[in-house]
Amino acid sequence: MITSVLVANRGEIACRIARTCRDLGIATVAVHSDADAGALHARVADTAVRLPGSAPADTYLRGDLIVKAALAAGADAVHPGYGFLSENADFARAVRDAGLVWIGPPPEAIEAMASKTRAKQLMGVAPLTDVTEADLPVLVKAAAGGGGRGMRVVRALADLDAEIAAARAEAASAFGDGEVFVEPYLENGRHVEVQVLADTHGTVWALGTRDCSLQRRHQKVIEEAPAPGLTDALTGELHTLAVRAARAVGYVGAGTVEFLVAGERAHFLEMNTRLQVEHPVTEEVFGVDLVAEQIRVAEGHALDPEPPAPRGHAVEARLYAEDPAHDWAPQTGRLHRLAVPGAVRLDTGYTDGDDIGVHYDPMLAKVVAHAPTRAEAVRKLAAALERAVIHGPVTNRDLLVRSLRHEEFTRARMDTGFYDRHLPALTAPAADPYAALAAALSDAHGRSRFGGWRNVPSQPQVKRYAVNGEEHKVRYRHTRTGLAADGVTVVHADAALVILEADGVHRRYEVARYGDRVHVGSTALTALPRFPAPEADHAPGSLLAPMPGTVVRIAEGVTEGAAVEAGRPLLWLEAMKMQHKITAPTAGTLTTLHAREGQQVELGTLLAVVEETP
Template identity: 70%
Template structure:
């Protein structure tokens, strides 16, 4: 019997496993990097062991240090979570060799399926070797791990070599394994997967399907169970092939078999020999705790002959710290508030939030930028989708820029709400429209301005103002707000037109727009951001400080990170063309390509491989050729 579990992971999944361990009466041990010293998963564990350093390669990918940590803390079992070493057969073997219980599949099964190249061979498929124009487009893919890391779509043969290099570097950093392979890229279709669970006695459950088609940069954004609208015969085929794959390798524990469904056919993609990020939607539909079942199987328990029956529908959205204005680059910084306000009655849809952060925590630059997974279970798909959009919109998410608006807009988009139109090309068709600022942002800016003015009036005396006859002006992002303080208190809004200030306090403003009255909650923070309901606004001075101006053609770091590569042979004085890759930054386990903003001459190059840079740091300067 297991008594103490060490989770060889961090963040949300570590917290998720600890929650089940507490319910089962098991003690818990966390491991943490220096960047995670005060992280939520460390605070929630009964004991914690430091892994010196911050980069994954020197901390969460060091299996030898994690095994030592488990022994030192008195743990008798290790749960790998997902990512990092979760699909590393050598690590699984090292855990067992140390006399610890491995809460996962046998090393041989991991070896057979965790490498996507070997998994395809086992399923009678083979990756491409000599790629020609006729094979395009192709997909470069990491043999280990997932989450879109080490993955590139190649549409031009000339780009293949550079994309292979980038994918290898990204895979090595994220998973400690730089092996990649090339396979045909099937345009469109749906990403559908089957949850399997097997015990040591030969029982294999298939716990339904999940649809994970809404992906951006091959990273899943919204997932649901069951996959809607699939023909019964195809679902049965998916179950049979998934169970056969598990039995073929003597699989034990929780795993997922992934397919691309196109033209009514299922194309095998890979088998993930671990718990998936999106496992909560399956848990909600089937009424099970997959982590508890993983532990039970690891202790040798026998699963019932039949899996439980499904009920209802569940949808999950991944809330990320990322900025759409800078190409969806990951963001870091203080998460001032992370609160989900669920107005529900006893019979309302169930809302679940899995997170590795709490209000006041700092999001570091070294790891995945996911803040939380928000899940809703309801009797129908339509009810779950509607409720999830509402919960996300009402949430207080204050701090770094997030993809919250994208999630809400995606859930409410007619194409997503029609199961017959689901497909992996959703964001390719709709991302630009979904990322546009919402109409209400201008009114949120008015609320921010009046709240700030109300606070100033309180600080300087109720009648304080500049010249009474002139408009006061405040600028938030792209929105300029003009107003005048009234002699008896209150304000008149002069721009934008059609807005009447009903009441204003430093933290709450009531506005009337076209006869409709709405309240806005306002929170401001030292770095110059103001959060008004679901809107995040940046305070901007009316006039630009000349000291903040940069030379034309300056390439600034869009995020804090590490310079990992500079283009081969690149030197000051070189001629470059618009869009040409110049250097690569690594942040949050992914590589980000920095390209020339225009055709011209490289006049400065400050990027050096290995150099840590902050957001806004000058990396290079390209002087544009005269027209």
């Protein structure tokens, strides 16, 4: 029997594994980088071991240090979670060689499937070698790992070499393996997958299907189970192929077989030899704890001959600290408050007051709703997200709510091109028209005692706020009976709550302040100074860092004085395990290059200046 598990991961999945271990009476050991010294996963574990450094390559990707930590802490098993070393066969062997139980598939199965090129060969699918115009568009894909890292869609043959180089660099940084391959890219396919679970006694379960078609940068955003709209015949074929893949490599434990579905055709993509981020939707539908089952299988227990019967529908949304309206730029800073109401499941690696840094994936939480029907589950999830209290950096919450309520999604007609078609509409600003007024009235609460009200009427008070990049100016007055504003009745106003009546409707606004940042309901505002300070002046054509990160590469031939074309890649920033391409804003001459490879930059740092050609 396993008595103590080291979780070789961080964040949400480490917390989720620790929760199941606690339920089973199993002690947990966390590992943490210096950047994660105060992280939730390190706090909830029974024991924590430091991995010196902050970069993944120095910490969570160091299998030797993790095995050493497990032995030092007295663990007798290792669970890899997802990402990092979860699909590293050498790490699995090192765990076993140290006398520890590996809660995962055999190293040989990982080797057979972890390389997507070998997996495709095993399933009779060959990647592209000599790409021609007729093959476009194509997808460049990392052979190891997942999560959208090391993936690039190429629509022009002239871009292929550069995108392959970029994908190799990103894959090497994220997974320690720069191998990539090229495959056809189907523009309007659906991403459908099958959860498998296998024991050491020959039983393999196919636990339904999941649809993961809503993706950004090849990372899943919304997932659901079962995949809607599939015929019984196609579902049966997917189950058969998934079980065949598992049996072909002697698979043990939890894994996922992924397909691209177009019409009634299923195209094998890959097998992920680990737990998936979206596993909760399968758990909710089948009433199983997949982590508990992984542990039971690792202990040698047999699965029942048949899996439990499915019930209802589940939908999961990934809540990210990112700005979808600005190229999905990851966000950093203090998460002051995170609370999701309603009867939904919340899997997170953060609590109130935690900091979101630049080193790791920006996913804050997974919010999961389960109901008897798909429509009910979607409605429940959208409502819970809409009412969620999220105080801190910009998130994709509004995008998630709008996506769940979009006609294509509610009618189950979505595909992997959903955000390519609808992103501008889904990210259009739609701030509450009374949010800025509520912020101003809340701030003004109690000021009349110190001279806000005058016996002789005077000019109204004016406050300025920035909302979604636009300035909003509001006016209000102190009167004998309290605060007042044109067009509305101020029913109540204090520092935390404002109630306004407009057109006979009462609107309640809960208000919270953190410095100059004000959260009014689901709207985030920035209080602007009464007399704006002069801003730093940047020359036209200046390229500013869109996020904090590290300059990992300067494009070949990019030097001061070089002529550049509009849109030409100049350099790459790495932030939160992803590489972000910085391109020339216009055709002209690169007059100044401030960026240097390896340089750490803050948001707004001047990277380069391109002087436009007249």
